[in-house]
Amino acid sequence: MRRSMTSGIGLMALMAAAFAVCEAGPAVARAPAVAEDAAVRKTATGVEIRLADGVLRLDPWSDNIVRVRFSKTEAWTGNYNPAVIAQPGKVDWTLESGAEKVALKTPALQLIVDRASGEMTVLDAKGQRLTRARPRDGETAPSVQRFELNSQEAIYGLGQHQAGLMDYRGSSVLLQQINTDVAVPMAVSSRGYGVLWNNPATTRVDVATPQYAHSLRFASEAGGGVDYHLIVGPEIDQVIAGYRGLTGQAPLMARWTWGLWQSKERYETQAETLSIVQRYRQMGVPFDAVVQDWQYWAPGGWGSHQFDAQRFPDPAGLVKAVHDLNAHIIISVWPRFDLTTANHDELRKAGALFEPAYPNVYPAGEGRWYDAWSGKGREIYWSQIMRNLGRYDFDGWWLDGSEAELGGKPGQMAEVTTAAGPGAESFNSYPLMHTTAVHDGMRRDMPGKRPFILTRSAYAGQQRNGAITWSGDVEGDWHTFARQIPAALNFSVSGIPYWSADIGGFFGGDPQDAGYAELFTRWYQFGVFNPMFRVHGTGKGKALWDFKPDTQARLIAYDKLRYRLLPYIYSTAWEVTQRSGTMMRPLVMDFRTDANALRLTDQYMFGRGLMVSPVTQQGAELRTIYLPKGDWYDFWTGARLAGGRTLAVKADIDTIPVHVPAGTILPLGPVVSYADQPSQEPLEIRVYPGRDARFELYDDAGDGHGYEKGERATTLLTWSDTAKTLRLGAREGRYPGMKAVQPLKVVCVPTGKAQDVRYAGAETSVTLADCR
Numbered sequence: 225m226r227r228s229m230t231s232g233i234g235l236m237a238l239m240a241a242a243f244a245v246c247e248a249g250p251a252v253a254r255a256p257a258v259a260e261d262a263a264v265r266k267t268a269t270g271v272e273i274r275l276a277d278g279v280l281r282l283d284p285w286s287d288n289i290v291r292v293r294f295s296k297t298e299a300w301t302g303n304y305n306p307a308v309i310a311q312p313g314k315v316d317w318t319l320e321s322g323a324e325k326v327a328l329k330t331p332a333l334q335l336i337v338d339r340a341s342g343e344m345t346v347l348d349a350k351g352q353r354l355t356r357a358r359p360r361d362g363e364t365a366p367s368v369q370r371f372e373l374n375s376q377e378a379i380y381g382l383g384q385h386q387a388g389l390m391d392y393r394g395s396s397v398l399l400q401q402i403n404t405d406v407a408v409p410m411a412v413s414s415r416g417y418g419v420l421w422n423n424p425a426t427t428r429v430d431v432a433t434p435q436y437a438h439s440l441r442f443a444s445e446a447g448g449g450v451d452y453h454l455i456v457g458p459e460i461d462q463v464i465a466g467y468r469g470l471t472g473q474a475p476l477m478a479r480w481t482w483g484l485w486q487s488k489e490r491y492e493t494q495a496e497t498l499s500i501v502q503r504y505r506q507m508g509v510p511f512d513a514v515v516q517d518w519q520y521w522a523p524g525g526w527g528s529h530q531f532d533a534q535r536f537p538d539p540a541g542l543v544k545a546v547h548d549l550n551a552h553i554i555i556s557v558w559p560r561f562d563l564t565t566a567n568h569d570e571l572r573k574a575g576a577l578f579e580p581a582y583p584n585v586y587p588a589g590e591g592r593w594y595d596a597w598s599g600k601g602r603e604i605y606w607s608q609i610m611r612n613l614g615r616y617d618f619d620g621w622w623l624d625g626s627e628a629e630l631g632g633k634p635g636q637m638a639e640v641t642t643a644a645g646p647g648a649e650s651f652n653s654y655p656l657m658h659t660t661a662v663h664d665g666m667r668r669d670m671p672g673k674r675p676f677i678l679t680r681s682a683y684a685g686q687q688r689n690g691a692i693t694w695s696g697d698v699e700g701d702w703h704t705f706a707r708q709i710p711a712a713l714n715f716s717v718s719g720i721p722y723w724s725a726d727i728g729g730f731f732g733g734d735p736q737d738a739g740y741a742e743l744f745t746r747w748y749q750f751g752v753f754n755p756m757f758r759v760h761g762t763g764k765g766k767a768l769w770d771f772k773p774d775t776q777a778r779l780i781a782y783d784k785l786r787y788r789l790l791p792y793i794y795s796t797a798w799e800v801t802q803r804s805g806t807m808m809r810p811l812v813m814d815f816r817t818d819a820n821a822l823r824l825t826d827q828y829m830f831g832r833g834l835m836v837s838p839v840t841q842q843g844a845e846l847r848t849i850y851l852p853k854g855d856w857y858d859f860w861t862g863a864r865l866a867g868g869r870t871l872a873v874k875a876d877i878d879t880i881p882v883h884v885p886a887g888t889i890l891p892l893g894p895v896v897s898y899a900d901q902p903s904q905e906p907l908e909i910r911v912y913p914g915r916d917a918r919f920e921l922y923d924d925a926g927d928g929h930g931y932e933k934g935e936r937a938t939t940l941l942t943w944s945d946t947a948k949t950l951r952l953g954a955r956e957g958r959y960p961g962m963k964a965v966q967p968l969k970v971v972c973v974p975t976g977k978a979q980d981v982r983y984a985g986a987e988t989s990v991t992l993a994d995c996r
Contacts, residue, residue, distance in 0.1 A: 266319070280414040308422065340994070343356055356371065359441065370440065370441045401681050416459060427652075461804070482757070483759060490516075554619055561653070578642075597650055745778055755808060796832075
């Protein structure tokens, strides 16, 4: 919160006059120029400051990231933290120590510590105050910290929660893994900074609640002290890039993963599972993947990773048949084991199962859960999957119950003893360690495939494991549907880019019911603009053919749109991997200075070129949207609209409002039956004039790890709004199977005029003289 005070420059000048010590250092600071200050000690990574009630450590990790730790004693060095895998980099920083204050400065931020109170003021590179880390103010628990908020500041992130909030201001958020709630301790401020709270214990986060007015407060139930990374932007993309730099980059998922997925709880036989793929191919509707949900095993075989031979007589044949139809298949595996399985006994012998056995949430029975914090446990767990299921060539893994669910009661993990210590201290990080077991195993033992995981829970750093998190077993109603939008956006701005929901809700309705068909259609439209486009639920099937013909026609039209968007989506996925990008973007990421955009719960950018406004009201014909400042285009009609205003737009059952900012280049592909299907049809390049624009078009073989070795191609497309010219840059790179010539259709959206181009990789320019 910015109060009236001397400017950052004036404050620093006053401090400089008072300081007795001035030091500087890249990586390790130089020795003090004058007498040592016994309370301020340089360390190998930063500075240690003795305060009245404990020890404060400040360690620069990069120009815009500082790790902050506070404890009552020197012996404590930090909380259990499997999320952060980076090491401090070389940073040019200076330290100034005076009688009243200590200041650490990097090129991007300044931290000023009041030696009497322990209060730490955070300034940006221009000396503008971002926040203050408040003194403990009587807090007795060791892992509690408050940050000052200004009156207009919005706070986002913290994982996925179902309260329907975008900005958490005025609310209290519990970070504790449970079905439908995902705990990721990364908070992001609209003022352009983030806090990665390094504590996986159950944590209460209060955001300007009545008890903690004007404060962002973290309070963990376990842990030896305060431990967090402060990340300064100022742009939100820079904050997320800092988070990824600390916790790992998101690998590029295979092209097929961006197509349509069909799933159900559950397909009961091999024939039923295969029939789903066959039906899509018979209909000629674009489709890429089917999911084999749980209970494919015989009674008593949960955790055996073996099929019931009566219902699934030939698993290898099933997978081959799916592949022969140019589709893919993943299968459900749990971290839970029936007590009579050999896999249970192998893990228990290794000391890698939690005690005691827990009663199932569903169906009746009891079982034990493996300890994913155990390195040996992770190794055994994956080896059991590989020898029983991996040999059939499945394309990925559905990790259900990955919180871990245990007996289904909140907080149970705190009661167990884990390989990492008390469960209370490692609690929320279970899904990170669990997905690590599967990702690392698949990467090693199935080298021809990019790892793919669908999981019900997540923790900081999980993006590095090739995982998409879905929102859990949510209800199929309008209220729940509306809440999935801010849940997804806050999850994305927590730094983990890939999210999904059960289209239509897990507990869905009857596809033949007109009311449910409307809800499903709206959710399906939303799903087109999600990272993962996936239908799933219990009860009656929700495949296209389960709906009446008029609904089928609408769903097929949107399915085809998804496939037309694949070049845009795949290029955006490359941006996620290569530049720490975010696919599903709350408006604060692109319009941070627009106060009207900061708290919208039902609009977002899908990539940088499409603003999506899902329809969450039953019977809607219109919906109100806010267009941020600047010019925009209606995606459906091409009409140009002035921004900086609220307006009502068409939103009948056939239409989800989508708008494109002026200065956008949008690639659209042909409709194909599956994502990797070869096509000789041209790639449409839409130009939305009004500003200069750029877009990097990406392509590769679609699967495998060749892209990591340079087997990929990028083409930079730039639009000069003054010259009315689209420049196709020289193609950089190549990959096996790459087309020598790519036909293009360059379209000026306002005029509809098009030019055909045969792009062979050399720089080419296309002039659209009247494109305005």
